[in-house]
Amino acid sequence: MSSLTTAPQSFSRPKYRPDIDGMRALAILAVLFFHAYPESLPGGFVGVDIFFVISGYLISSIIFRGLDLGSFSFFDFYARRVRRIFPAVAFVLLGSFVLGFFLLIPYEFEEHLLDESPYAAFFLENWRLYVTTGGYWETATELKPLMHFWSLGVEEQYYIFYPLICYLLWKVSVKRFLACLMVMFFVSFALCLYDTYNDSARAFYSLHSRFWQLLIGGVLAYVELQWPQYKKLMGGAFIREINLNNIFSLVGVLLIVFSLIFFEEGKYFPGWRALFPTIGGLLVIAAGTEAILNKYVFSNKLAVFVGLISYPLYLWHWPFICIARNNLGGELPTGFMMVVLIALSFLMAYLTFTLIERPMRSKKPTWQMILCLVMVLLLVSLGTKTAVRRSELLQHTLFAGMPESVQETLKDLPRSERNDIICTDVFGEGHSVCRSTSDKPSVLFFGDSHNYTMWDVLYNQGELPPFYIVGNGGGLIFDDVFVVSKDKKVNSALHEKTSRVWNAIRSHSEINTIVLRGNWVGNLSSTLISNRYPDIGGKNLIKQLWRDTFAELSWLNKQVIVVLDNISVPFNPLVRCVSSHRIDLKKQSNECWIPFESIDPKEYEIRDFLKAEAQKWDNVTIVDSWDALCDEKGCYLSNDNIPYYKDGNHLSIYGNRLVWDLIKKTVFGK
Template sequence: MNFFATAPPPEALTHPKYRADIDGLRAVAVLSVVGFHAFPGLIVGGFIGVDIFFVISGFLISTIIFGNLQNDSFSYLEFYRRRVRRIFPALVVVLLACLGVGWFGLLASEYEQVGKHTLGGIGFVSNLILWGESGYFNSSAEAKPLLHLWSLAIEEQFYIIWPLLLGLAWKRKWNLLAIAAAVALVSFGVNLLSFPEHAEAAFYSPLSRFWELMIGGLLAYAVLFKPISISKHRNVQSIVGMALIVVGLVFINKARAFPGWWALLPTLGAALLISAGPAAWVNRIVLSNKLAVWFGKISYPLYLWHWPMLSLALILNSGEHTSSTVRVGLVLLSIVLAWLTYKTIETPIRVSNRGSTSQLVSIFFFVGVFATPILFFDGLPQRPVNRDETRVFLDRYNKLHKFGMSDYYQERCDFYDWPTGANKGVVDKACTAVSGSRPAYLLWGDSHAQALSFGFRKNISPMAQLALIATSGCKPKLQHDPENGANKAACQVSNQFAIDFIKKNKPARVFVAQGEEHDLTDWFKVAQFVEANQGELVLVGPVPQWRPSLPVIVAKGLKVQRDYISEGLDAKIIETNAKLRATYANSNVRYVSLIDKLCRANECRARVPSNDEFNLLVIDYGHLTPAGSDFVVKSFLWEQLQPTNLGQLAQLSRP
């Protein structure tokens, strides 16, 4: 997060007058973010603190630029010199700390990722790198210690463009207010148009985020040129502003289409608080108290320190979430490190002008030089930590999960692209290419159906053919229920595509599979629909699920290899299976209980008979491995994949 806009001393004529309440607003922002990262279930909307920071930064930096332009004293060189002196020192320390801890504690693939993200942080392109990876709210994001640098990258990208644009406008005597408003409106429009097809782009793209900084820029213009009218109702403004932020913290969560319209809550709330001025009641009593101001002063290093601490703790704990006590301890340690960074590094460099700008740039460059071989030499696997049996076991499964499942899962048949957040609209035609010569079977569902698809393809009769319509996070439904999340549109398209396929092609059997919430669907109605189109419904029950994940649980007991284990079993999915078995016994819904076949007493099969080195049943909490998929289908679904009689052979799929 960019906090160059630390309110400077009054004697600095080219800087805005120091306001303690803005430091207090920074405290609200940073503590919201820290709270969300440490306890996401408690402070569900805490990530909006980033949006508050954007407004603060845009306001203070734009105030400086407008003031310097008005005084005819603006210098690009001086502006970027100050950026370097403000941003680089604390960032260098945190990057070196992450690289140091990673050297001793991270496996090759993990360290390679840290090297990549370090270079992204140095080049201020972290947001673009993360845009091409998994989303901010995905579980894999928790294992990225430098994930939080995306926001710093967006700010610095903005401050490359904004001063140049303002300088040109001032020189040409263009209307600054019109330009600022145009930039804000265009960016806000890009933000809205990005949903739902490009949700990840909306989150990480500078084009869809600049409007938040521009709210601060517009406010700076208003405060400079219309100071009386904007603070006319200061107490009302401050109360409404704080209320908007509180509403955002409570009602915005990771399932919302964010930023979108929702981001107006924190950004307008922050703008109202800033515009109300230091004399407003909330600003004077709440934001200007000594504790809030203190947290505001250390907000930049606190933002930098807290996430790597939490993320590295997760990684070093074999991917399992640490206890609440540990997380509280890590947050407190982050606060101590932030204070030390502020007192011993940031303040001396800023106040005494210690160290030249060129020296800071050189050190920054050195960090990049150190990180480069980490990225390009596969995370330096020669390090001793890579010989730890447990960590190596988990690393192998993590690599397979992240990089080796695309073909097995047939991701080309997924209407939702998780890495980019795009709703694709169309999929590869081969996914549903059936002819009229053989009976057609349809596998319909979510990512758990994708996991089953490998076993289906491997074991289906050569006298039949398989179509796959399976979209991540999308449960098979006949009606378009409102679904939360960025893939809402993909779910609607995927399910409608399946419905149309069944009507047109009359598959002999429709297999449905999903990860959870099976009991929320009336499968009798689905079966009636399939039967009306000359087919039979086969409801494939869930496989056992483990928390936090089967590889993590198995890794803890590597020395004692067992085929069945009880540790970490999710009781909820066992109960769901029992309900499904009771509901659909002797009905027109053929229910195949995989849990009944994979479990005994209070334990379930964790390993499958296979020559595959990856012989666990599932690769995470409940998605089948390739070996698991083959075993499950071959053992329990093989008969359903064979044409049972000449009548079925004659029941050809219609073109």
């Protein structure tokens, strides 16, 4: 009988197959070279699909043999998974923290490593990425050193639910067991097809749309367990068994190779395309150890060795590559540096396998061991995150050793300086920043985070001209417009905050000058809902809203100053353009700039539109931030190791200081 609480005297395990370790080698090398040299192996990401099939087959073999012998133990099963997986995860997380401390700037270290570590440690990274990013192929995803834990999340969630499902089905009806597996397979595959074309990120990351890839290995494991009943169907007089195995192996390898060469990232995946590597992996496993390719290629000693270290190699390779990429400002390492990173990945994988993974396998799993491993993982992930976030000493340590200009750029505005009662009495509470410099200013600076980050420069500058500054991250300046997020949720709170600002503009006649500043080019790609213009969308809606804004402010007899925004770039200039790390892997130059011809055409589109519209109104004036940040060559991102940007679109205190001097002359005449 199986047991829910106690381990059996002997745990039934399938016979070791070296060719499966060789398949693991193929899978991990595909993933590694896809991450290191994406153009040379465009379909290398399907290595994960091969891993899914292998895991499904091996785990199902263990479960089914235990159920068949009446010796299956839930405790033993889960304990072995914890013993096998947790130690290496804890070690890699610690190593990633050390690498990140020296090679990442503080907010990258905190956001990309610390904040992700609890999700990675407890195998929820797949859902974390689904909620917080646009998908596997997004640049934001590729800069997360723990991103690759998404596949471990899928597998571990499978390990949690699958044994219980199998146990219940086996107890209900062994005869219908295979039929039940097939039903689950087709349901999961149908969900995968649906999600691939309706919510591609969910299809890629979720267990329900990947379940069929793991389950197909389980179907093969069940067929092999019942081999005497199926032997006539698979061989017999029709075709000699050894030839069938060779056909299986050859066709399987061809399907995998086809996927590796011809699949491309960003195409609809997994979907029906995932059948190629999945069926390919299944056929190679089904071919058995005597198939020629399995016996002489996949069972080769070198292939088996790489397969044995494939798990720690998978864990280590991405933090090395990704952290170096962050250090280089988003550029993928190349040449000798990439070779070194790959070599380090293999070295750390071998050490992890030899010193941690293999010794742990030899220990008998106990409740005490499992509890200890869980606590270690909690301490490494959540404990480290909490300690760094809450300790002033550790926060200071994060910044220590960095150039002063970088430290100043990365400092957050103190919460006590973000709002004051004079401002919130007029514009309401809840804004990202709502500050005033006198009792009843006549000037209002209104916009999004591009507007209120200017307060980072001004809050401790002493005497200032009289003004309000109000802004909300991700907000718009337009009234009666709703912003729709990537997950198709309407941001009613943001709409309410903007409405309060407009109500104040209309009701406070002493506010006679409105300075509008924001990420205007970013607005063009926002998804909006307008009650006034339900049939207009995209950039046409944005342009109409600008016209309405100018018209209403003119009718209210307000002077309007529109600040044309700084350029946005698809990388972080703070990292790429200045010496911002304790250890910098990149070569430095005295200046970093973008030529005008390389600037996003959308920047010119919105600038030209605003200039043209401003000329139609006597009360509208344009202030161009390019006058402060650009010259005849192009626009500067840094100069003399002084960063003008804190990320790809927000100015640093140094960049904002240049723009403030320009605005101050126009608004206050000094």
